[in-house]
Amino acid sequence: MSGTNSERELIAEGPAIILVEPQLGENIGMVARAMANFGLAELRLVNPRDGWPSEKARSAASKADHVIDGTKVYETLEDAIRDLNFVYATTARERYGFKPVRAPVGATKTLREKFKAGEKTGILFGRERWGLSNEEVALADEIVTFPVNPAFASLNIAQAVLLMSYEWMKSGMEDLDETAFQPVEQRPSTKEQVFGLFDHIEEALDARGYFHPPEKKPKMVDNLRAVFSRRGFTEQEISVVRGVIRSLDRFPRRRPHAVPEKAEDLGAGENSGNGSDE
Amino acid sequence: MSGTNSERELIAEGPAIILVEPQLGENIGMVARAMANFGLAELRLVNPRDGWPSEKARSAASKADHVIDGTKVYETLEDAIRDLNFVYATTARERYGFKPVRAPVGATKTLREKFKAGEKTGILFGRERWGLSNEEVALADEIVTFPVNPAFASLNIAQAVLLMSYEWMKSGMEDLDETAFQPVEQRPSTKEQVFGLFDHIEEALDARGYFHPPEKKPKMVDNLRAVFSRRGFTEQEISVVRGVIRSLDRFPRRRPHAVPEKAEDLGAGENSGNGSDE
Structure with a gap:
């Protein structure tokens, strides 16, 4: 669906999206596109399997060039989050531990509050095949998981990023029923x-x-x-x-x-x- | 991300997803997968360009076989929605008209109410390149549009279906911060x-x-x-x-x-x- 208005302000703020050892350039590109759709711009990659830059990523990003051009690559997850104040780990698998577990609505509310307080935040996403290791989850402050169909829970990485980006944008809206356009204004008849x-x-x-x-x-x-x-x-x-x-x-x-x-x-x-x- | 538990009940209810003249089998498959993630199962296709069934669709559906197997094909949009009571059209482009325009949260709340009242509902999604025509939008009761970054508004079809399916699942949850698992239960210290x-x-x-x-x-x-x-x-x-x-x-x-x-x-x-x- 189109509808892009290139004269309108490009929103680019909010949490960094951190992909840990992403495998396919296409997926990285689709992540960049999903971020751009909902006003996120800071993409960080930890050890992308096929290297960086990636033409496949740029092509799949469908002109989210500002995200692709600004992408930073790190050798370790620790390096990728060193400057951040607060980090979420996304996971679909049940993890036994002490960390608070949030749904996207609650997590983006927290991220929005920290953003307003001037903190730098990030969201970790794991490998396409098996997500994040327990050691990687341990580096995050809290866990976020999606309210999926328990019998069909597998979300791809771009979809997971899309949902978090979408909830991030919504967390900044006062009216959740706000839309980009409205029908022709009409007065009720007398x-x-x-x-x-x-x-x-x-x-x-x-x-x-x-x-x-x-x-x-x-x-x-x-x-x-x-x-x-x-x-x-x-x-x-x-x-x-x-x-x-x-x-x-x-x-x-x-x-x-x-x-x-x-x-x-x-x-x-x-x-x-x-x-x-x- | 994995986490599927095949012994848990498969949720399969709610609005039909109707794709109008979808072009790529991969996209149809990703739509099926997104639907399955959030408990939707009824997929209808109006004149799919490359015919049906589609091996590319089945492959991209990542085992959402119950959606692929149940997909129905129609020659016209009118035929595809004839048995439904209430239909949303999704669009990113501004449409001038009298129809109410909703964001996903409000639209899925309406769909959930109609579902509980026993009505059959559907959501229309347009072609990959240019969405729905005005005539097709006119067949719907209301419009739903996404709160995207105005400067980068182009969502692909599977992403648009994903967001609506996700909001559909959330509309049935009492607690929006409900998650599939929780941390180890802990008592505050005395x-x-x-x-x-x-x-x-x-x-x-x-x-x-x-x-x-x-x-x-x-x-x-x-x-x-x-x-x-x-x-x-x-x-x-x-x-x-x-x-x-x-x-x-x-x-x-x-x-x-x-x-x-x-x-x-x-x-x-x-x-x-x-x-x-x-």
């Missing part, structure tokens, strides 16, 4: 507008003898009004619905496949999947 | 145990003339006690620390690289990264 719609529909139907027999008209009107008020229309939607009725009411049916006369009338079709049975 | 530690340390140091000059001893003791009470030790940790002091106190220094005599004493080393500066 009752007067709803009554206008009722009148319009009922007049058009009445002109066609719809309310038959006449003694049933009050009940039929009640039912119609129930249908058209249940939806909670906005002003714009009322306008679209009235456009539909106006068109049906005023214009005769043409030959098959004729193009509707007024662009306004197309709106209701696009929206009908949304409103038809709610 | 004050008596802390005082025992103080006495032990102070006696061992006193026996070596540590508190010098004598008039400074009260202040030195205060400082020591501050250091050893700040950590909030648990019972087990107190026991490990006392093992360390006992060893230092009782046993003479050996030749370099000698092996510690008692296994108990090793515990403190593993834990020291955690407790040293908190």
